[in-house]
Amino acid sequence: MNAEIIAVGSEMLTPQRIDTNSLYLTDQLNAYGVEVVYKCVVGDDRALLTDSIRLAVNRSAIVILSGGLGPTEDDLTRDAVAAALGVGQTYHPDVFAGIEGMFARLGRKVAENNKRQAMLIDGAEWLENTRGTAPGQWIRTANGVVILLPGPPKELTTMYERTVRERLVALLPKQALRTRWYRVAGMGESDLDQLIAPVYTRYTNPVTTVLAKAGDIEVHLRARLDTAEAAEALVNEVGVQVEALLGDRIYSHNGDPLEKTVGLMLAARGATVAVAESCTGGLLGTRLSDTPGASAWFRGGYIVYTLALKQALAGDADGAAIAAAGVVSETTATVLAKAAAARSGATYGVSITGVAGPDGGTGENPVGTVWIAVASNQSVTARRYRFPGDRGRVRTLAAQSALDLLRRHLLSEKG
Amino acid sequence: MNAEIIAVGSEMLTPQRIDTNSLYLTDQLNAYGVEVVYKCVVGDDRALLTDSIRLAVNRSAIVILSGGLGPTEDDLTRDAVAAALGVGQTYHPDVFAGIEGMFARLGRKVAENNKRQAMLIDGAEWLENTRGTAPGQWIRTANGVVILLPGPPKELTTMYERTVRERLVALLPKQALRTRWYRVAGMGESDLDQLIAPVYTRYTNPVTTVLAKAGDIEVHLRARLDTAEAAEALVNEVGVQVEALLGDRIYSHNGDPLEKTVGLMLAARGATVAVAESCTGGLLGTRLSDTPGASAWFRGGYIVYTLALKQALAGDADGAAIAAAGVVSETTATVLAKAAAARSGATYGVSITGVAGPDGGTGENPVGTVWIAVASNQSVTARRYRFPGDRGRVRTLAAQSALDLLRRHLLSEKG
Numbered sequence: 001m002n003a004e005i006i007a008v009g010s011e012m013l014t015p016q017r018i019d020t021n022s023l024y025l026t027d028q029l030n031a032y033g034v035e036v037v038y039k040c041v042v043g044d045d046r047a048l049l050t051d052s053i054r055l056a057v058n059r060s061a062i063v064i065l066s067g068g069l070g071p072t073e074d075d076l077t078r079d080a081v082a083a084a085l086g087v088g089q090t091y092h093p094d095v096f097a098g099i100e101g102m103f104a105r106l107g108r109k110v111a112e113n114n115k116r117q118a119m120l121i122d123g124a125e126w127l128e129n130t131r132g133t134a135p136g137q138w139i140r141t142a143n144g145v146v147i148l149l150p151g152p153p154k155e156l157t158t159m160y161e162r163t164v165r166e167r168l169v170a171l172l173p174k175q176a177l178r179t180r181w182y183r184v185a186g187m188g189e190s191d192l193d194q195l196i197a198p199v200y201t202r203y204t205n206p207v208t209t210v211l212a213k214a215g216d217i218e219v220h221l222r223a224r225l226d227t228a229e230a231a232e233a234l235v236n237e238v239g240v241q242v243e244a245l246l247g248d249r250i251y252s253h254n255g256d257p258l259e260k261t262v263g264l265m266l267a268a269r270g271a272t273v274a275v276a277e278s279c280t281g282g283l284l285g286t287r288l289s290d291t292p293g294a295s296a297w298f299r300g301g302y303i304v305y306t307l308a309l310k311q312a313l314a315g316d317a318d319g320a321a322i323a324a325a326g327v328v329s330e331t332t333a334t335v336l337a338k339a340a341a342a343r344s345g346a347t348y349g350v351s352i353t354g355v356a357g358p359d360g361g362t363g364e365n366p367v368g369t370v371w372i373a374v375a376s377n378q379s380v381t382a383r384r385y386r387f388p389g390d391r392g393r394v395r396t397l398a399a400q401s402a403l404d405l406l407r408r409h410l411l412s413e414k415g
Numbered sequence: 416m417n418a419e420i421i422a423v424g425s426e427m428l429t430p431q432r433i434d435t436n437s438l439y440l441t442d443q444l445n446a447y448g449v450e451v452v453y454k455c456v457v458g459d460d461r462a463l464l465t466d467s468i469r470l471a472v473n474r475s476a477i478v479i480l481s482g483g484l485g486p487t488e489d490d491l492t493r494d495a496v497a498a499a500l501g502v503g504q505t506y507h508p509d510v511f512a513g514i515e516g517m518f519a520r521l522g523r524k525v526a527e528n529n530k531r532q533a534m535l536i537d538g539a540e541w542l543e544n545t546r547g548t549a550p551g552q553w554i555r556t557a558n559g560v561v562i563l564l565p566g567p568p569k570e571l572t573t574m575y576e577r578t579v580r581e582r583l584v585a586l587l588p589k590q591a592l593r594t595r596w597y598r599v600a601g602m603g604e605s606d607l608d609q610l611i612a613p614v615y616t617r618y619t620n621p622v623t624t625v626l627a628k629a630g631d632i633e634v635h636l637r638a639r640l641d642t643a644e645a646a647e648a649l650v651n652e653v654g655v656q657v658e659a660l661l662g663d664r665i666y667s668h669n670g671d672p673l674e675k676t677v678g679l680m681l682a683a684r685g686a687t688v689a690v691a692e693s694c695t696g697g698l699l700g701t702r703l704s705d706t707p708g709a710s711a712w713f714r715g716g717y718i719v720y721t722l723a724l725k726q727a728l729a730g731d732a733d734g735a736a737i738a739a740a741g742v743v744s745e746t747t748a749t750v751l752a753k754a755a756a757a758r759s760g761a762t763y764g765v766s767i768t769g770v771a772g773p774d775g776g777t778g779e780n781p782v783g784t785v786w787i788a789v790a791s792n793q794s795v796t797a798r799r800y801r802f803p804g805d806r807g808r809v810r811t812l813a814a815q816s817a818l819d820l821l822r823r824h825l826l827s828e829k830g
Contacts, residue, residue, distance in 0.1 A: 013451050015442035016626050018433055027430035036428050038463060040455035048453060048474070059463070211431050275697070275718065281704025282690070282697025285718040289696025292773050292806055300720035303690065303700040309715040309759055344724055358707050391707055 001172060002037045003029050004056040008068035008077050009151060010043035021066045021149075021156050028160065030207075032172055033224050034062060044074045053084035053146075061144030062168070067151030069134040071113040077148055078119055078137070085141065087122040091115065095126050095135060102133045124148075127163045131155040138167060145171065178231035180206075180221040180239040183252035185404040192217050192246075199241045206235050214393055215400035216258065219246075251407060258403045259287040265410045266297035266348075273406065274344035275301030276313060276336035278327065278353040279370065283399040299346040304336065310353075313339045328354055328365045330382045333373035337382075341375055348409070349375045352402050354385070356394045370398045374409040381409045416587060417452045418444050419471040423483035423492050424566060425458035436481045436564075436571050443575065445622075446594075447587055448639050449477060459489045468499035468561075476559030477583070482566030484549035486528040492563055493534055493552070500556065502537040506530065510541050510550060517548045539563075542578045546570040553582060560586060593646035595621075595636040595654040598667035600819040607632050607661070614656045621650050629808055630815035631673065634661075666822055673818045674702040680825045681712035681762075688821065689759035690716030691728060691751035693742065694771040694785065698814040714761045719751065725768075728754045743769055743780045745797045748788035752797075756790055763824070764790045767817050769800070771809045785813045789824040796824045 005026070007019045019041055026036045037060060042049045049068075056063045068077030082089050096110075096118035103110045117134055120126055127136030127148075132155040137148040147164060149156045184192060189212035196219070200208035206223035219242065223235035243250060251261045266273055275284045281303055288298045304310040307327060311319030318335040325331035333351045341349030354370025361367035368389070373382040383405060387397040420441070422434045434456055441451045452475060457464045464483075471478045483492030497504050511525075511533035518525045532549055535541055542551030542563075547570040552563040562579060564571045599607060604627035611634070615623035621638035634657065638650035658665060666676045681688055690699045696718055703713045719725040722742060726734030733750040740746035748766045756764030769785025776782035783804070788797040798820060802812040 013441065013454065014624070015438050015445060016624070018438070023430050023433070026428065030430060037458050037460060038455065038467075039428065040453065043452050045452065051470075052453075055466075209429065209431075277697070277700075278715075279704075280701070281709070281713070282692070282700025282716070282718065285692075285697025285720075286695070286701050286810075289694075289718075289720060290807070294696070295720060298696070298720055300693075300718040300724040301697070302717060303697065303704075303715040305700075305704060305710060305713055305715035306759075312758075343727075344721075392705070395701075 001034050001062065002060040003034050003062035003064065004060045005036060005039040006049075006052055006056060006063065006065045007039075007041045007151070008044070008049060008065055008080075012041045012067065012151075013043050019066075020153055021151070024153070024157055025064055025066075025160070028165065029062070031177055031222070032169060033175055033177075034172065044068070044076055046076050046080060049076055049080040050083045053080055057084060057141060057144075057146060062147070063144070064147045064149060066149045066156055069117065069136070069148060069150050071111065071116050071134075075116070078116075078121060081137075081139070081146055081148060082121045085121070085139070085146070089119040089121050092118050092120050092126070095120060098126070098128060099133060099135065102129060106133070121148075127159055129155055129159055130162065131158045136163070138164070175224045175226065176228040176231045178223050178228065178235045180219075180235055180242075181253065181255050182219040182242065182246065182250045183255065183258070184217045184219065184246055184249050185215060185251050185258055185400060185407075186249050187217070189217055192219075195245050196242050199245065200238065203238055206238055208238075214389075214396045215404075218255075248408070248411060251404070257290070258400065258407070260291045262403050262407050262410070263288070263291050263294060263297050265407065269347075269410070271347035272297050272299050272345075273348045273350060274299040274340040274346035276310075276340035276349060276351040277301065277303050278305060278310065278336075278351075279356040280352045280395050280399050280402075281305060283395055284350065284352060284402050287399055287403065299344045301340050301344065301349075302336075310336060313343065315339065326365075328369055328371055330371055330373075330384070333371035333382050334375060334380055337373035337375035337380070341377070347376055348406065349373075350402050350406050351375075352398050354394070354398060356391045356398075358391060368394050370394070370401075372398065372402045372405050374402075374406050379409075379413070381405060381412075416449050416477065417475040418449050418477035418479065419475045420451060420454040421464075421467055421471060421478065421480045422454075422456045422566075423459075423464060423480055423495075427456045427482065427566075428458050434481075435568055436566070439568070439572055440479055440481075440575070443580065444477070446592060446637065447584060448590060448592075449587065459483070459491055461491050461495060464491055464495040465498045468495055472499060472556060472559075472561060477562070477586075478559070479562045479564060481564045481571055484532065484551070484563060484565050486526065486531050486549075490531070493531075493536060496552075496554070496561055496563060497536045500536070500554070500561070504534040504536050507533050507535050507541070510535060513541070513543060514548060514550065517544060521548070536563075542574055544570055544574055545577065546573045551578070553579070590639045590641065591643040591646040593638050593643065593650045595634075595650050595657075596668065596670050597634040597657065597661065597665045598670065598673070599632045599634065599661055599664050600630060600666050600673055600815060600822075601664050602632070604632055607634075610660050611657050614660065615653065618653055621653055623653075629804075629811045630819075633670075663823070663826060666819070672705070673815065673822070675706045677818050677822050677825070678703070678706050678709060678712045680822065684762075684825070686762035686825075687712050687714050687760075688763045688765060689714040689755040689761035691725075691755035691764060691766040692716065692718050693720060693725065693751075693766075693768040695767045695810050695814050695817075696720060698810055699765065699767060699817050702814055702818065714759045716755050716759065716764075717751075725751060728758065730754065741780075743784055743786055745786055745788070745799070748786035748797050749790060749795055752788035752790035752795065756792070762791055763821065764788075765817050765821050766790075767813050769809070769813060771806045771813075773806060783809050785809070785816075787813065787817045787820050789817075789821050794824075794828070796820060796827075
């Protein structure tokens with residue numbers, strides 16, 4: 001079954017506004033096997049909106065509109081849907097009483113023009129808005145349904161979850177949904193795709209989605225079958241193969257970000273971490289402290305942007321070694337990681353030192369060259385990276401790679 | 416003159432993908448007085464795409480498509496535009512030579528199916544793609560223009576700036592555009608709007624746009640008139656009034672981010688800064704080192720997430736004062752800011768210590784309470800804040816407020 005989504009309102013056509021409602025609705029609809037084939041944003045233009053609705057209703061069984069349900073002349077969605085369906089609207093005193101109740105909860109009084117919001121399209125059921133004042137509407141048509149939802153995302157999502165999802169599911173063929181969600185670090189999107197495409201392209205069910213950000217890839221599998229057991233067996237059949245190929249590059253099976261995975265590994269060992277950051281300037285510390293409760297594993301650290309601060313952290317003897325080896329070197333990364341742990345009393349120290357650019361590159365260490373080290377008083381891992389992209393991307397990839405190097409160091413100590 | 420934007424590709428209809436190209440294009444078009452009246456996302460469906468293009472071309476003078484220009488059977492944009500306009504396509508060897516050149520620059524070889532990309536819609540000019548391999552197309556129609564651009568944002572923006580903008584401006588009624596761009600810290604969006612709305616609502620030209628992020632507001636004025644002098648006079652008339660109301664809350668007149676403004680102020684004074692961060696965990700250091708060349712003013716600093724690290728930074732006597740006053744206090748903020756400057760040899764130290772939440776709040780210091788201090792060996796500014804929102808928002812607002820407090824401290828020393 002297909003769906004279309006129409007966002008209404010001239011303010012949604014400005015350079016600043018993103019129609020996040022359609023992303024939320026697409027996710028909800030996809031989860032039940034409904035494909036979104038078209039979405040659009042229409043300004044406050046009666047003819048254009050009416051035409052868009054008419055086309056959508058003729059093409060797709062499910063049409064969802066967001067916005068344009070307010071009390072003013074500019075709020076055209078009700079009128080346009082009624083015109084597109086060729087039906088009238090009727091004032092419902094009970095809906096108006098409901099609107100008065102919503103206003104009362106917000107400590108406000110209704111105005112005369114709020115009566116427009118109590119106009120129901122003929123054949124519609126009204127949908128209560130518990131987060132705002134504009135009611136929604138649900139209209140069964142000959143070959144599907146048209147759903148009117150309010151524009152503010154909190155109002156839309158709440159109304160969808162309270163009153164729409166269940167009604168929609170009742171219209172759909174009965175199917176059970178089972179999912180797998182992997183997060184992967186330490187490889188590029190095309191490398192990952194080459195590795196697992198031979199598996200997932202053999203299946204149209206489950207549907208596989210690969211979503212890549214800098215140094216961080218998500219793989220979603222969604223299987224739909226008649227029973228929960230059959231869907232689970234199918235998603236498992238594919239999931240096992242994907243897991244075998246990706247191995248310990250999978251850092252999360254539940255959507256946790258990498259910093260949380262690392263934090264939980266540290267907490268499980270009763271261990272703590274401190275950082276020494278040069279080119280990232282505090283970004284690794286920011287991520288390690290992003291998770292609530294981070295004080296259980298994160299001590300803090302040292303932003304050693306200058307040579308003098310690197311040497312002050314390292315102490316006299318190691319400071320001389322830094323000067324001799326150069327700031328972008330295995331020696332410097334190792335010295336800084338060890339010093340971060342020793343100075344802070346943390347179990348592990350993690351260091352980042354490199355050339356984020358755009359200036360500062362050399363023949364030996366071009367822009368994007370970064371050394372990262374993880375050290376405890378038992379062992380050291382140090383690695384040289386060469387990251388592509390601009391300053392922001394190099395810094396993002398360096399922090400992500402440092403978290404992943406710490407994760408792998410912890411894994412290697414497990415046995 | 417009106418425009419419509421069509422994004423092509425089933426991947427753009429997934430829950431994860433935002434059509435950022437349309438935001439960029441809307442901003443560009445608005446700047447020249449062109450209004451975007453409709454935008455849509457269409458999957459890889461030949462009939463639906465052709466219908467959408469036909470409707471758009473009939474309604475609006477400017478129609479821009481993004482995506483669907485690749486070499487595969489799924490890339491339908493060329494075919495759909497030709498069908499919608501009722502014209503044919505012709506293979507152009509010179510365009511194919513250009514594509515071969517683009518591949519060569521990327522160190523790759525063309526494949527047989529890349530010949531599809533050298534098919535030009537009859538009447539089209541081809542647009543070179545300097546960032547990728549899919550050429551764009553520019554087609555004049557009876558009442559306007561249809562423009563085909565590649566989907567990847569970097570390719571699209573580069574092609575627009577290099578080859579499209581000038582062509583488009585030549586089609587538009589001659590008007591001069593003059594702008595003002597203010598960035599404002601230290602006040603909320605509604606407070607700012609209450610302050611300046613009495614000015615800007617008196618003018619429909621210039622158009623005023625207010626864009627708010629956490630603790631950071633942009634105000635754009637765009638005036639259009641027949642001559643550059645008249646447009647400049649008009650935007651100046653409104654700009655002077657806005658500047659008078661906002662005063663030194665304006666930190667940038669050219670779009671520079673706050674960290675760059677602060678960096679330039681420091682560099683102009685030959686001064687440097689170091690940080691001591693608790694609840695932000697390195698976020699202030701990250702922002703101070705975000706700007707290329709930050710080593711001219713940023714020394715580094717100390718991530719003092721634990722009490723022990725705060726005390727180690729402060730030294731024995733001040734460490735005792737921290738324990739006595741509590742970590743979220745004026746004393747602690749001041750001690751940390753002074754110690755950050757003294758230890759690193761920086762002119763200024765900036766400290767942040769507070770409760771980012773969700774746990775750790777007390778009656779005296781509820782979640783969101785943050786002390787920030789700026790210290791040099793001449794003077795200290797310390798201030799208590801109470802930030803709304805979740806952990807991420809509190810941390811973002813704390814780093815932003817620390818940068819702004821440093822800016823105001825520097826301004827106050829100027830005289």
